[in-house]
Amino acid sequence: MKLRSLLPGAVLVLLFFSSALISYIWTPFDVTLIDIKSRFLAPDATHWLGTDHFGRDMLSMLMVGARTSIAVAFVAVGIGMLFGVPLGLAAAAHRGKFLDEAIMRGNDLVFAFPALLIAIMITAVYGPGALNAIIAIGIFNIPVFARLSRGAALSLWKRDFILAARAAGKGITRISFEHILPNITNLLIVQGTIQFSLGILAEAGLSFVGLGAQPPIPSWGRMLADSQTLIYTEPQLALFPGLAILLTVLGLNLLGDGLRDWLDPRLRRER
Amino acid sequence: MKKIQLSRAIFLALFVAGSAQAAKTDVTIGMQLEPPNLDPTGGAAAAIDEVVYANVYEGLTRFGPDGSVRPALAKTWEISADGMTYTFSLQEGVAFHNGSSFDADDVKFSIDRAMAEDSTNAQKQLFANIESVENVDGDVVIKLKAADGNLLFNLAWGDAVIVAPEAVENLATAPVGTGPFQFKNWVQGDQVVLEKNPDYWGEPVKLDMATFKFISEPTAAFAAMMAGDLDAFPNYPAPENLAQLEADPRFSVVLGSTEGETILSTNNKQAPLDNVLVRQAIAHAIDRTAIIDGAMYGYGTPIGTHFAPHNPAYVDLTANSNYDPEKSKALLKAAGLPDGFTTTLKLPPPAYARRGGEIIASQLRAVGINVEVSNLEWAQWIEQVFKGKDFGLTIVSHTEPMDIGIYAKPDYYFQYDNAALQAMMKSFNEETDTDKRTGILQEAQQIISADYVNGYLFQLAKTGVASSKLKGLWQNSPTQANDLTGVYWED
Numbered sequence: 001m002k003l004r005s006l007l008p009g010a011v012l013v014l015l016f017f018s019s020a021l022i023s024y025i026w027t028p029f030d031v032t033l034i035d036i037k038s039r040f041l042a043p044d045a046t047h048w049l050g051t052d053h054f055g056r057d058m059l060s061m062l063m064v065g066a067r068t069s070i071a072v073a074f075v076a077v078g079i080g081m082l083f084g085v086p087l088g089l090a091a092a093a094h095r096g097k098f099l100d101e102a103i104m105r106g107n108d109l110v111f112a113f114p115a116l117l118i119a120i121m122i123t124a125v126y127g128p129g130a131l132n133a134i135i136a137i138g139i140f141n142i143p144v145f146a147r148l149s150r151g152a153a154l155s156l157w158k159r160d161f162i163l164a165a166r167a168a169g170k171g172i173t174r175i176s177f178e179h180i181l182p183n184i185t186n187l188l189i190v191q192g193t194i195q196f197s198l199g200i201l202a203e204a205g206l207s208f209v210g211l212g213a214q215p216p217i218p219s220w221g222r223m224l225a226d227s228q229t230l231i232y233t234e235p236q237l238a239l240f241p242g243l244a245i246l247l248t249v250l251g252l253n254l255l256g257d258g259l260r261d262w263l264d265p266r267l268r269r270e271r
Numbered sequence: 272m273k274k275i276q277l278s279r280a281i282f283l284a285l286f287v288a289g290s291a292q293a294a295k296t297d298v299t300i301g302m303q304l305e306p307p308n309l310d311p312t313g314g315a316a317a318a319i320d321e322v323v324y325a326n327v328y329e330g331l332t333r334f335g336p337d338g339s340v341r342p343a344l345a346k347t348w349e350i351s352a353d354g355m356t357y358t359f360s361l362q363e364g365v366a367f368h369n370g371s372s373f374d375a376d377d378v379k380f381s382i383d384r385a386m387a388e389d390s391t392n393a394q395k396q397l398f399a400n401i402e403s404v405e406n407v408d409g410d411v412v413i414k415l416k417a418a419d420g421n422l423l424f425n426l427a428w429g430d431a432v433i434v435a436p437e438a439v440e441n442l443a444t445a446p447v448g449t450g451p452f453q454f455k456n457w458v459q460g461d462q463v464v465l466e467k468n469p470d471y472w473g474e475p476v477k478l479d480m481a482t483f484k485f486i487s488e489p490t491a492a493f494a495a496m497m498a499g500d501l502d503a504f505p506n507y508p509a510p511e512n513l514a515q516l517e518a519d520p521r522f523s524v525v526l527g528s529t530e531g532e533t534i535l536s537t538n539n540k541q542a543p544l545d546n547v548l549v550r551q552a553i554a555h556a557i558d559r560t561a562i563i564d565g566a567m568y569g570y571g572t573p574i575g576t577h578f579a580p581h582n583p584a585y586v587d588l589t590a591n592s593n594y595d596p597e598k599s600k601a602l603l604k605a606a607g608l609p610d611g612f613t614t615t616l617k618l619p620p621p622a623y624a625r626r627g628g629e630i631i632a633s634q635l636r637a638v639g640i641n642v643e644v645s646n647l648e649w650a651q652w653i654e655q656v657f658k659g660k661d662f663g664l665t666i667v668s669h670t671e672p673m674d675i676g677i678y679a680k681p682d683y684y685f686q687y688d689n690a691a692l693q694a695m696m697k698s699f700n701e702e703t704d705t706d707k708r709t710g711i712l713q714e715a716q717q718i719i720s721a722d723y724v725n726g727y728l729f730q731l732a733k734t735g736v737a738s739s740k741l742k743g744l745w746q747n748s749p750t751q752a753n754d755l756t757g758v759y760w761e762d
Binding site for chain 2 (some may be wrong): 031033034036039053054055127128210214215218228229230231232233
């Protein structure tokens with residue numbers, strides 16, 4: 001069994017997803033409650049990870065922060081897939097024709113801009129906030145999925161079963177969705193997890209510079225930014241959100257790797 | 272023989288190095304904001320005065336470290352019996368940094384320029400009462416439209432300094448004044464360097480060179496202090512680091528007062544904030560102690576009106592707006608808003624605003640007022656809030672001295688329009704009797720406090736950090752300045 005990376009990845013991801021889900025119904029403390037008197041408390045039985053500079057419970061902040069990160073990354077990857085995959089499939093179906101060229105050069109154009117820079121521009125123009133961060137990160141996922149789908153679809157179009165489908169009179173749109181798409185789903189899932197981790201990083205980066213989710217919504221990036229000047233005196237305030245970002249991204253990458261190995265038919269045959 | 276030479280060489284080297292260290296005559300001062308230009312007569316930014324006031328430019332009068340008005344380019348002055356005419360006799364042997372000599376015509380030019388219709392002076396109201404400025408046999412005679420007890424105070428502002436007429440074209444980037452330091456260069460985005468003016472008319476300064484370095488990030492400011500790249504940071508931006516800096520024997524932390532009334536500015540023309548009951552509800556929902564502790568780590572003095580507590584005319588009105596969330600909810604109900612309401616809170620970059628804003632938002636939420644917080648850069652803040660008046664609430668520190676007069680300007684950004692107060696401030700400007708002036712100021716404080724025009728939070732503290740051997744920096748901040756004229760290194 002080649003599950004060395006799949007299992008720890010899945011455990012880490014599950015941990016963060018479940019804490020984000022739990023935060024919807026319960027957190028140890030209210031994260032909008034500011035209590036200056038009980039700030040900088042060390043971790044103990046009441047506050048498992050201590051309290052921050054406003055006396056808010058760190059564990060609760062991290063849980064709700066996970067929700068913010070995951071929501072932003074999830075929708076952003078969703079946008080990327082929703083637009084990117086059909087574009088890629090269409091380009092592959094019209095291989096070499098004008099549509100293909102137009103789609104792929106458009107992709108190159110988006111790819112050519114540094115993603116985070118454009119995200120900063122979008123939030124600077126339309127104002128900071130989680131929604132604009134989602135849109136910004138989402139736009140940059142579109143070409144990733146478009147390229148991936150096109151590449152994978154191109155090799156499928158040469159296969160005999162597609163030829164058979166064509167001979168049976170199916171149109172290219174139908175073939176794309178009924179035969180091509182199911183055969184590239186594995187690839188998309190694997191790429192999805194990788195993009196998901198990049199989305200979490202991008203959200204943290206935007207929040208760090210103040211362009212992501214706005215207070216009082218907790219976010220890991222802003223927790224890090226808030227702890228900057230306190231790093232010498234209260235290092236745990238930077239440590240915990242830093243670890244949360246690190247472990248989530250690590251988990252998603254391991255999961256992606258593991259899924260690729262697990263879903264790859266050739267590797268599966270070897271098992 | 273060789274040995275002796277060698278030891279002598281070592282001795283010499285040590286001696287030279289030692290004496291070079293003892294004779295340190297330059298200073299590097301950290302500032303958080305870079306000035307947009309270097310013309311104090313053509314810009315409102317505090318950072319301009321923080322570089323050039325008293326260092327490069329002087330006015331007829333000036334502020335001392337305690338806020339008192341002292342003679343500067345005017346040696347003495349006489350006031351006519353009716354208080355309408357001021358005659359200033361000027362210092363002699365004064366020259367501008369470009370070599371041209373200073374006389375009464377330069378004063379007339381500078382004040383006329385500041386008063387002019389097309390003047391870009393940020394504090395034109397300082398000159399509003401001046402009828403004319405004339406050169407009479409080398410003395411400056413200022414005639415007023417009405418008697419004015421503020422004139423000497425007004426002329427001490429950085430906006431009223433005397434500039435060299437032949438240099439006005441390039442003042443924004445190449446300041447030419449009469450001060451003890453002259454401008455050397457400006458590396459934009461990094462630093463402004465001043466050097467000693469060898470021909471200064473007054474007592475020469477002890478420093479040969481002064482560098483103002485601009486570091487906006489509090490983290491970077493801390494690192495620069497610790498690394499010894501800076502000798503002082505007179506307005507240190509991160510109060511949370513002060514305890515650590517104080518514990519370090521290399522530094523001394525000096526706490527003082529500023530003229531910065533930090534307030535929850537309220538748009539008095541926007542519903543429902545135009546209702547005094549709603550503003551009162553906000554005032555009682557705010558816990559000042561939590562804000563001072565949480566945002567400023569305890570540095571700051573609670574205020575209950577728009578006036579500096581260290582001023583003798585201050586009235587402590589904090590009881591008008593004591594922390595009482597229950598009363599706040601009752602007031603909202605009385606205002607017809609039992610379920611609260613939603614408004615905006617637009618915050619400029621300083622820590623007092625960003626951190627204070629989060630705390631206030633949480634406190635207002637507790638009484639049912641939902642606050643949409645948005646963080647703005649200074650340029651956006653000026654555009655949207657200060658000029659555009661597109662805001663519900665904002666937090667800002669008003670750092671000009673004696674600025675209660677802004678409440679008499681109905682088109683000022685918080686848009687408070689009270690005819691009684693406007694008349695009162697007019698009579699204040701015309702009054703010359705000190706006791707009566709104090710009385711008017713105290714009454715004005717009562718009115719704005721009872722009208723809950725804005726949420727009065729705290730007086731900003733001056734938290735200065737400096738090398739423990741550097742002496743002579745101002746402890747307090749009676750005006751926006753980093754006066755280096757008395758600064759020296761202790762051996």
